[in-house]
Amino acid sequence: MIEYRLLVDLEAVVELDSLPKRDRSRLLLFFEKLRSYPEHYASADERDDRGRRIDIASHAGWLIYYWTDFADRHVKIMKIRRVAGGTRLQGRKK
Numbered sequence: 001m002i003e004y005r006l007l008v009d010l011e012a013v014v015e016l017d018s019l020p021k022r023d024r025s026r027l028l029l030f031f032e033k034l035r036s037y038p039e040h041y042a043s044a045d046e047r048d049d050r051g052r053r054i055d056i057a058s059h060a061g062w063l064i065y066y067w068t069d070f071a072d073r074h075v076k077i078m079k080i081r082r083v084a085g086g087t088r089l090q091g092r093k094k
Helices: 010-017 021-036
Strands: 005-008 044-047 053-059 062-069 074-082
Touching (some): 005 010, 005 021, 010 021, 021 053, 021 074
Antiparallel strands (some): 044 053
């Protein structure tokens, strides 16, 4: 098993810092799972302005936008967004 290093963008850190401790802890535990198996949790994906695939995982009312840098063995969390009204992700079928 490849163990990835987890990197979190400042935008996501600011969002995490504003959350109640319970929500923040729940997301941090999910980040640990994501670090171990990033390809397992992606529910959808989109492309950034460079054409790089950004995976989107849904967890506990949040969307987590991240990409996996296989060469450097990093999972890079770009942003997190609260899901409004049970929004379902479209895109990737499992």
